[in-house]
Amino acid sequence: MTLGVDEKINGVNLGNWLVLEKWMKPSLFAQCGEDDEIWMHRTMEPSRLEALLRRHRESYVTERDFIAIASRGYNLVRIPVPYFVFGDVEGHPGCIEYVDRAFAWAGRCGLRVLLDLHTVPGSQNGYDNGGITGVCKWCRDPQAVEYALTVLERLAERYRDEPALYGMEVLNEPISWLVYRTAPSTGHAKVREEAKGSGHVPMRFLKNLYRDAYRRLRAILRPESVIVFHDGFRLGSWGSWFGKEGMTNVMLDTHIYIIAMETFVPVPSMWLYRLFVAYGKAMIRRAARHVPVMVGEWCLMNALAQRQRNAAERKAVYREVARLELDAWNVSAGQIYWSYQLLGGDAAEGERRGGNLDGWDLTRVWRNGWMAQPGDGEAWP
Template identity: 25%
Template sequence: MQLLKTFCLGLAALTAATAEHVKFQLRNGQLPARAVNLGGWLVAEHWMTGSSPIWNGVPDDVANQGEFATMKHLGHGNGDWRFEQHRANWITEGDIREIASRGLNAVRVPIGYWIMGYDPADWSNHEEYKIFAPGALKYLDTLINNWAARHNVAVIVSLHAHKGSQNGRDHSAAPDSGKKYWSKYAENIENSVAWAKFIAGRYKDSDAFLGLNLMNKPEYDTDPNVVRSYFERAYREIRATGNDCVLITSPMLNEQNPGSMANFMNFPAFYNVWHDWHPYFVWGYDGKNEEQLIDAVKQYGRTNLAPWTGNWLFLGEWSMASPGSAPFRDDAQFRRYGQTLLDVFQGAHQGWSYWSWKVSGDENGKNGWSMRNMLRNGHLRL
């Protein structure tokens, strides 16, 4: 009887803990996400992780192409241990603890298709996934099943680097830098659907798993019709398993505006679908001074956020980085810039995710790409 009582009490406590996880409030739209990206961790980016052992002795023109080119250069004998060290140290439970203590309720974590450890649609037999350093999946497991569950932080997994590359960038580990092959070959789309189902299925019953960003930053000449067809197919196949996790769609990079995809995958035919924009105020704002940049942020709210009529909007990336013409050397003015961003971004129903939690060298000075630097130094106040 005592054993049964103990079991029941334990089950009740587990059920209560599960019901109380912030993931459920976020998924139901009761809370907006106040999130931060774990950038540079499971998809390494040289520009923001320069202190990592990955890059020692790797020429910049190779490192700046991303993981594929870097591992081709290093080989497994010299590369695997570097990536293992990087993954073990770039993000730790201490980071998740601090993220929670700062009042944030979610993280967005970029991953690459190679995290599966195999390619379910390698019809060409190129075996490109074998180029990458193995072993990233255990870190994603630990993040979702342990750290985030323990510290009441929800996890959005961003499918950042698709096979063949959807944008040719370093953060999609393009096999041919600048080239976008994803939509040109059916095996790439098949791989993406299988990958989305793999991640959604693996964490379906994990307390902290909020959902998937199905594709990060697709760019032309990736075919937008193929992108949208993939979104719909991934939705159908994931929902067919009884999984109601959040699924986040993205427009083409230069079409993040109210006129694009407002009528795509809408409720009630589709549910738990969010839409992703990345409002940065660093590129395309050269020449604007500090006041003009702050005004541009306010204008963005009026012309982009306010008119949006589509699925719940999620601002998956933003930062306090600014162009050289608006250096924000005065701390009070910099705080005003940050507060303006926060105020305007309240117009996105499902919140936002800062890019990124940390960058190399952010322990000193002022770095708008590092949220921990902004929070620790009082430049951003949530």
């Protein structure tokens, strides 16, 4: 399914392919015993590391997966890439050839690609998805900031003329003060000394970064390519800023997870889900008065479904949550599921852990019929 100018995004994230997160495939980290990708790279012998990453990247996502995504009626893939994507950072094997392949596959399948810079040196959030757990001081290092901006420029120059390019996302999840203070990763760096100086990404810095990134990318990209900015966990704080800055063809990305909300409530319930999703819908409507908004990450995962005793009851909960969320995200420019898959076909690991992660994995959602799909004869927002 191609993505027209006025068509809503119906996409999926290719998480854990080029940016690794241990919880998504723990067996990848068995050789090193580390908890995040940066420490994996630091501690593994280089030839073993390169062999491990090559095997994973070659098999975790292939053209067959792009064909499956397109056949299900999806029109976009969001591809998280690391700051060392070009292979020019010592000790960190690059992966640009896999991005090249992704564009070729997308072109043949009629999918569009949103490139997402998911990590930066020193991390923008302290999560494992930022590369290194418990460290968050990238924004305090001008050299590291400049390096990230040059990576964006190089990606834009390489793919600007690719017909499959939908756009580029400047940075994934730069963290706010509140989220930083409540994040389980905060204060849990492997080396405490390395985490000194860590903190949230201030709004003033973020606006300056986005202004600079827009200027650089717009000078390279085709006019129709969208430049995407994550809301920094501050969806309600942007107002008309993008318009006042004179930015054109931009989009604001927000990430909304029921499972994240559940960490603050003792007992999961459908009425709480309804309130949470309704609040998200209202916030999207408000922000979208000024700038198009996408829900760039979301999933069905919730504790209520996990508590159900049999498959039919679990399915009923997931179907209701899917209906609630898709109806809410329909007020946005579209949605992108996190993530396409977990575990990557590791049957034994899937048997051990899949039931505890199933709502994150879109392939399991498909197999179990937990969400209506475009063209399956059921209501689709």
